[in-house]
Amino acid sequence: MDNVQARLAYAERIAVFYEKAGGIPRMAGRIMGWLLVCDPPQQNATELGQVLSASKGSISTMTRWLLHIGLINKTTIPGERRDYFEIREGTWADLLAQQFQAVGAFRELANQGLALLNDPEGHEGARLREMHDLYAFFERELPLLIEKWRNERKE
Amino acid sequence: MDNVQARLAYAERIAVFYEKAGGIPRMAGRIMGWLLVCDPPQQNATELGQVLSASKGSISTMTRWLLHIGLINKTTIPGERRDYFEIREGTWADLLAQQFQAVGAFRELANQGLALLNDPEGHEGARLREMHDLYAFFERELPLLIEKWRNERKE
DNA sequence: CAGTAAGTTCAGTCTTGACTGAACTTACTG
DNA sequence: CAGTAAGTTCAGTCAAGACTGAACTTACTG
Numbered sequence: 035m036d037n038v039q040a041r042l043a044y045a046e047r048i049a050v051f052y053e054k055a056g057g058i059p060r061m062a063g064r065i066m067g068w069l070l071v072c073d074p075p076q077q078n079a080t081e082l083g084q085v086l087s088a089s090k091g092s093i094s095t096m097t098r099w100l101l102h103i104g105l106i107n108k109t110t111i112p113g114e115r116r117d118y119f120e121i122r123e124g125t126w127a128d129l130l131a132q133q134f135q136a137v138g139a140f141r142e143l144a145n146q147g148l149a150l151l152n153d154p155e156g157h158e159g160a161r162l163r164e165m166h167d168l169y170a171f172f173e174r175e176l177p178l179l180i181e182k183w184r185n186e187r188k189e
Numbered sequence: 190m191d192n193v194q195a196r197l198a199y200a201e202r203i204a205v206f207y208e209k210a211g212g213i214p215r216m217a218g219r220i221m222g223w224l225l226v227c228d229p230p231q232q233n234a235t236e237l238g239q240v241l242s243a244s245k246g247s248i249s250t251m252t253r254w255l256l257h258i259g260l261i262n263k264t265t266i267p268g269e270r271r272d273y274f275e276i277r278e279g280t281w282a283d284l285l286a287q288q289f290q291a292v293g294a295f296r297e298l299a300n301q302g303l304a305l306l307n308d309p310e311g312h313e314g315a316r317l318r319e320m321h322d323l324y325a326f327f328e329r330e331l332p333l334l335i336e337k338w339r340n341e342r343k344e
Numbered sequence: 345c346a347g348t349a350a351g352t353t354c355a356g357t358c359t360t361g362a363c364t365g366a367a368c369t370t371a372c373t374g
Numbered sequence: 375c376a377g378t379a380a381g382t383t384c385a386g387t388c389a390a391g392a393c394t395g396a397a398c399t400t401a402c403t404g
Contacts, residue, residue, distance in 0.1 A: 037305060041305055044301065044302055044305055047298065047301075048298060048302075051295070054212070055291050057209070057212055059391085059392060059393090060392070060393090061392075061393075069316075070302050070316055070317055070320070071302050071305050071306065071317070073306075073307075073313060075313070075316060078350090079350075079351070088393080088394090089393065089394045090350085090351070090394095091351095091353075091354085091393075091394065091395070091396090092393055092394070093351095094350095094351060094352055095352085095353090095392090095393090096392095098352090115349075115350065115401075115402065116349090116350065116351095117350085121316045124319075125319075126319060126320050126323045126324070127323055130323070130327065136210050139206065140206070143202065143203060143206065146199065146202075147203075147225050147226050150195055150199055150226050151228075152191075152228075158230070161224075161225055161230060162225055162226070164278070164279075164280075164281060165225070167342070168281045168285070168338060169281070171338050172285065172334070172338075175334055176334075179327070179330055179331075179334070182330075183323060183326050183327075186326070187322070214361085214362060214363090215362070215363090216362075216363075233380090234380075234381070235379095235380080243364090244363065244364045244365065245364095245365090245382085246363075246365070246366090246381095246383075246384085247362080247363055248381095249380095249381060250363090250382085251362095270371075270372065270379075270381095271379090271380065272380085272381080346403105347402105348401105348403085348404105349400105349401095349402085349403100350400085350401085350402100351398105351399085351400080351401105352398080352399070352400095353396105353397090353398075353399095354395105354396095354397090354398100355395100355396095355397100356395095356396105357393085357394080358391105358392090358393085358394100359390105359391095359392085359393100360389100360390090360391090360392100361388100361389095361390095362389090362390100363386105363387085363388085363389100364385105364387080364388095365384105365385100365386095365387105366383105366384095367382105367384090367385105368381105368382080368383075368384100369380100369381085369382070369383095370379105370380085370381080371379095371380085371381105372378090372379085372380100373376105373377085373378085373379100374375105374377085374378105
């Protein structure tokens with residue numbers, strides 16, 4: 035691996051982006067970014083700590099969290115005691131699907147709001163009806179899109 | 190407005206949700222939540238401050254921010270000096286459209302990552318190619334979905 | 345059964361950013 | 375032109391949470 039510095043800078047960029055977009059901890063983003071461009075694609079905790087200048091504790095906590103939400107895999111090599119981490123295949127579709135869950139929650143919140151109004155059908159409820167209809171629409175359509183992509187992918 | 194307490198609790202729930210989902214400041218979320226269920230739908234800064242137990246400064250900063258990102262409108266009543274705020278019509282579609290912008294940025298990041306690899310076409314690049322293809326797919330499809338909804342809405 | 349390497353846990357530090365309160369600006373009103 | 379109400383700005387406070395470093399657990403190895 036020649037351009038380690040460039041790849042590190044890339045990991046950092048990914049981290050900043052994820053932090054802003056989804057509230058993902060900076061260090062978790064760095065790990066994700068590095069695992070996207072490192073060679074080989076599997077890295078152990080010590081390697082991650084060294085290249086990212088992070089403490090063992092931080093790596094441990096963040097890898098566990100990334101495992102928990104399903105973004106990475108933990109694998110072991112026969113005869114070795116160390117754990118190796120890698121980007122999980124299918125991560126991105128799952129991640130999007132998970133983010134799309136929020137849409138359903140917002141549709142439900144709109145419902146709860148309408149229940150508070152004296153006249154949900156009237157002009158007073160227009161705000162929440164618009165919110166409800168939009169989110170209901172996407173709650174219906176987004177899973178179909180993901181499905182469509184998974185089918186296209188298989189071919 | 191009889192059930193003020195229930196509506197306040199609702200505003201709080203909206204605030205917590207938006208905070209987690211999009212990193213929106215708690216107080217901005219409270220304002221949005223309250224503007225969704227208040228009666229009348231227009232409220233001035235003093236009213237907002239009182240009902241939400243917030244300082245003038247906080248209301249001022251947050252309403253300006255909400256105006257800036259286009260979630261609310263500022264209107265005035267002839268003969269009154271105060272500004273009134275209300276949920277902007279079409280807010281939700283715009284908000285989603287804005288959040289979908291991130292998809293394009295991620296597709297671009299995947300490209301930048303591939304450029305760092307020695308063999309982007311090979312096994313080494315599989316991680317980033319998957320990421321790229323997925324985000325490219327959604328970058329294409331999501332605007333179409335929003336368009337579709339806007340058309341359905343018009344009828 | 346010491347010695348060591350891998351990994352976890354947790355108390356403490358540090359940074360970030362939301363929020364308050366007070367000083368300030370602006371503009372209407374008697 | 376004083377008086378007042380509306381709104382802005384900003385320095386300071388406070389809380390949340392990311393990260394470190396050290397103590398601890400676990401399990402392999404000579």
